[in-house]
Amino acid sequence: MPLAPEHAHPLAVCHIACWREAYRGIVPDHVLAAFDTDQRAAAWERIARGHTAKTLFVVEHGAEIIGFTQYGRPDEYPAAADRELGAMYVRAPWYGTGLAQALMDSVLEPDRSCSLWVFERNPRARAFYGKYGFTPDGTARAERFAGATEIRMVRPAVEFRS
Template identity: 75%
Template sequence: MAACHIACWREAYRGLVPDHVLDAFDLDHRAANWERTARKHSGRIVVAESGTTIAGFTHYGPPRDEPAVAERELQALYIRAEWYGSGLARALMDAVLEPDRSCSLWVFEGNPRARAFYAKYGFVPDGTTRAERFATATEIRMVRR
């Protein structure tokens, strides 16, 4: 998962996130973060594999925003570039979204591809923004009622 996560960031965010940030990601550190997340996570993590390769993943859980604006938060959805357009992202979304539960997520403001994808699932910007922790990019919150 850690290797997939790092690769996805580098593939999707080059030009949006400074190169020195993307190049500094450490596999062991990211793996330790995922181990902690898996142990403590009260939501669901779904991993998509192709043979022995992790092609993508998603996870959601209780909202981290205070006050909460939805019942749950989609905390990650990452797909390796090789699988863009394959339907894999749609399959992962279908695995975690429930029609009768509201959901929020954070996405880079400057990532029109991701924003358009989430809009297909009924997510709309709610006007809230924040600075992303690792980069100089701005994130917007999108909510699906």
């Protein structure tokens, strides 16, 4: 379902938990420990109430959010693709259940290219995105606050032949 203001706090809890589950050993422990649920919830509430060109879907299980994805037009210029996957997170207990595939299916369209940024030292995520046709394009950058290197991966549009 799309993001609504009432999702802000459960989404913040999910977002922070996903970072801690997925990035331990990649992002310094002090960075992971410093995340504040109330601050993250306030940021998500601003996003939910604002007009943004990004689309965000959340997956709920009871009152808990267990996964989410955010995508839209790329922020960079020139863009590497038609669409950028800005966030793709699933709580660890839900790994391997098909939830991540359902979220990817909500984002990817065969006739539109898509890019994303992933931590270079995250082989699990890189392999996951590789299953969907994403490959590194040779571009790297330092992530804003974690100090870890990210690489860009791009999935080309599929040309249909008649």
